[in-house]
Amino acid sequence: MSDATTRDDATVLLRVERGLARATLHRPRAINALDHHMVLALAGALDSWEKDESVSVVLIDGAGDRGLCAGGDIRAIRASALDGDGEAARFWRDEYHLNARIARYAKPYVAFMDGVVMGGGVGVSAHGGFRVVTERATVGMPETTIGFVPDVGGTHLLSRAPGQVGTHMALTGTPVGAADALYAGLADHYVPSERLSDLAAALTDAESEAAVLATVGRFAESAPAGTLADRRSWIDTCYSADTAEEIVERLRAHGDPEAAEAAATIVGKSPSSVKTTLAALRRARALDTLEEVLEQEYRVSCAVLAWPDLVEGIRAQVIDKDRSPRWSPSTLAEVDTAVVEAAFAPAPDGPLGLAEPRLPRADPDVRGRPG
Numbered sequence: 001m002s003d004a005t006t007r008d009d010a011t012v013l014l015r016v017e018r019g020l021a022r023a024t025l026h027r028p029r030a031i032n033a034l035d036h037h038m039v040l041a042l043a044g045a046l047d048s049w050e051k052d053e054s055v056s057v058v059l060i061d062g063a064g065d066r067g068l069c070a071g072g073d074i075r076a077i078r079a080s081a082l083d084g085d086g087e088a089a090r091f092w093r094d095e096y097h098l099n100a101r102i103a104r105y106a107k108p109y110v111a112f113m114d115g116v117v118m119g120g121g122v123g124v125s126a127h128g129g130f131r132v133v134t135e136r137a138t139v140g141m142p143e144t145t146i147g148f149v150p151d152v153g154g155t156h157l158l159s160r161a162p163g164q165v166g167t168h169m170a171l172t173g174t175p176v177g178a179a180d181a182l183y184a185g186l187a188d189h190y191v192p193s194e195r196l197s198d199l200a201a202a203l204t205d206a207e208s209e210a211a212v213l214a215t216v217g218r219f220a221e222s223a224p225a226g227t228l229a230d231r232r233s234w235i236d237t238c239y240s241a242d243t244a245e246e247i248v249e250r251l252r253a254h255g256d257p258e259a260a261e262a263a264a265t266i267v268g269k270s271p272s273s274v275k276t277t278l279a280a281l282r283r284a285r286a287l288d289t290l291e292e293v294l295e296q297e298y299r300v301s302c303a304v305l306a307w308p309d310l311v312e313g314i315r316a317q318v319i320d321k322d323r324s325p326r327w328s329p330s331t332l333a334e335v336d337t338a339v340v341e342a343a344f345a346p347a348p349d350g351p352l353g354l355a356e357p358r359l360p361r362a363d364p365d366v367r368g369r370p371g
Contacts, residue, residue, distance in 0.1 A: 012041040013063070018204040019056035021049040025124075028064025034120040035073040036091045042124065043098050050106050056207045059110045059200060060124060067116025067138070068125060074146060078314040081305050086349075092151065092301050093352060095120065096294045099153045100354050103127035103290050108212040110203065113137050114193050118175065123152025126186045127290065129209065130216055133178040134193040135224065139186050140175030144269035146317055147309030147325070149277045149343075151301050155284040156293035161185050164239035165228050170277050171239075171247070172265045179226030189216050190223035234259045244275050245332050270309040270325070271332045276300060276340050283344070291354040296344065298352050303343040 013024040023045055025032035042060075049055045062068035072095070080088035102109055102124060111125035114134045119141060125131055126139075133139065141150040141158065150158065150170050158166030161184040169176065169184065181187040191199055199219045206212045228235070238250035238259060244266070251263035266274055280300055284293045304310055308328050316325035329335055 011035065011038050012045070014041070014045050016049075016052075016055060019054065019207060020059060020200070020204040021045070021052070021055045021057070022059045022061070022200070024061050024063050025069055026063040028062075028066065030073070031066045031070035031116050032062040032064070032068060032121070033070045033073045034095070034124070035076060036087070036094065039091065039095045039098055043094065043101065046098075046101060046105065055107065057108045057110060057203050057212055058105065059112065059203060060128070061112040061114070061196075061200075062121075065115065067118075067121070067136075068111070068113055069118070069121025070116050071119030071121055071142075072152075074314050074318060077305075078311055078319070081311050088305055089302050089347070089349060092298060093349075095123065095152060096298055096352055097354065099123045099127055100291055100294055103153070105129070108206070108209050110212065110216070112196055112200075113139060113181070113187055114196060118142055119150075119154070120152050122154055122157070122186065126157055127153055130189065130212055131187040132189045132191050132196075132199070132216065132220075133181050133187040133223070134191060134196065135178060136193050137178045137181060137187070138175045139177075139181040140173065141170055142173035142175065144171060144266075144273040144277055145173045145313065147270040147273050147304070147307065147311075147313030147327070149273055149280055149297075149300050149304055151297040153290050153294055153297070155277075155280045155297060156287075156290045157186060158184070159281045159285040159293075163232055163236040165232070165235060167239040167247075167278065167281055168228075168231075168235045168262065170281055171244070171269070171274055172262055173269060174262075174265065176228065177224075177226060179223040180228040182223055183226055183228050189220040191216070191219045192221065195219050231258060238262075244271075244278050247278075248332065267332075270313055270327050271329055271335050272307060272309050272327070272339065273304070273313075275332060275335045276304070276343050279340055279344070294354060295352055299345060299347045300343045302347040302349075303345070 077088045109128040110130040111128045115136045117139045141154040206215045241247045248263045251259045
């Protein structure tokens with residue numbers, strides 16, 4: 001007789017089978033984009049499962065065959081920006097608390113990063129203890145494309161990627177595949193998508209972090225080759241420049257066609273977002289904890305909510321889909337440094353109030369990376 005239990009929250013499916021608690025994001029037509037209800041459902045489930053002695057492992061995945069999660073519900077964020085109702089800020093406040101909770105969760109947290117994993121999808125997966133990518137994985141922080149700035153702890157993750165790889169990913173908004181996600185520190189293990197169901201079944205018998213690591217290890221393989229490591233020669237040279245304008249100049253002058261392509265990509269993004277993203281990444285690198293970075297990201301997100309580029313960028317990408325945003329200002333040179341600096345001012349509704357991080361749950365070697 002099965003001891004499985006299931007609860008259907010419509011957009012989040014929650015169930016427990018033996019020791020495995022499983023949360024499935026369930027908006028497949030929207031590639032499981034996160035809305036406020038989903039964030040609250042996940043937070044509530046984590047609270048419940050942490051106290052449940054029968055639960056040993058938590059697993060998050062996505063419904064459908066397109067991906068774990070395409071990010072936050074940016075249509076709702078745009079509507080909130082236009083209405084000025086404060087809902088976007090409330091959503092981010094709860095979402096960032098969830099991101100911090102995942103990073104410090106008391107039980108093994110496994111994320112199946114299969115298919116599209118963007119923005120908010122990174123937030124509910126890449127802070128977990130066991131991050132599994134597949135051959136279908138497309139992982140990234142594309143916020144500069146919509147006039148926003150990487151959040152959900154994305155600037156924490158990308159600021160700690162090798163060399164200037166994170167800066168390249170953040171400014172261009174370019175997603176990466178499995179091998180490059182592993183290289184950039186956004187994932188830990190590669191498992192072919194056809195083996196995920198068997199891995200999930202095997203996790204029902206794992207009762208400790210060491211057992212989870214051993215179980216994932218039995219299914220893990222070497223990922224197909226990536227490209228970021230080979231591009232470090234121009235990425236590190238060009239993205240180490242002091243300003244966004246100089247980064248673009250170096251990329252154009254480098255001589256590598258891929259560097260020139262990166263320059264053209266950056267120029268097409270929101271200039272205000274590009275400059276603020278660069279500042280956020282460099283400040284994040286100097287902060288010690290994810291919690292501190294999330295506090296910074298919340299201030300920036302609330303500020304950017306009032307900028308015209310966020311509404312315009314979402315319009316161009318998902319409302320009218322003309323892919324022709326009219327940025328204001330339209331060039332990097334026109335962006336006022338004072339506006340960028342003001343984005344880091346305290347949020348109108350105060351700090352997130354995140355608790356100080358707890359000590360790592362286990363020796364870093366148990367999970368194969370720092371806690």
